[in-house]
Amino acid sequence: MPQANQEQIEKNFRAFQDILPSIMETQRGKFALMRDGEIVDYFDTVRDAYIVGQKLYPDEEGFSIQEVIETPIDLGFFSHAVS
Numbered sequence: 001m002p003q004a005n006q007e008q009i010e011k012n013f014r015a016f017q018d019i020l021p022s023i024m025e026t027q028r029g030k031f032a033l034m035r036d037g038e039i040v041d042y043f044d045t046v047r048d049a050y051i052v053g054q055k056l057y058p059d060e061e062g063f064s065i066q067e068v069i070e071t072p073i074d075l076g077f078f079s080h081a082v083s
Helices: 003-027 046-056
Strands: 031-035 038-043 064-067
Touching: 003 031, 003 038, 003 064, 031 046, 038 046, 046 064
Parallel strands: none
Antiparallel strands: 031 038, 031 064
16 A cells, blocks of 8 residues: 555544544444545445545555544545545
8 A cells, every 4th residue: 555545544544533523423323534644525325435535536655545433443445544
């Protein structure tokens, strides 16, 4: 995995953990599309988040997706920056 992707993953995950308590009530169960440490938007399915992420960010640094649940988990391929 390129260094830029790893940095994107780490930045997004740290930011997600920080904001998680404030979004649980309104976004629980949704999937957050993230880029540069910010939530871009929320989606009902991981597939929808992935499709939009691919369209918005076709560059090498990619994006990441996190499910809004009490404890962030590794979604495998989808929790990592995708390019």
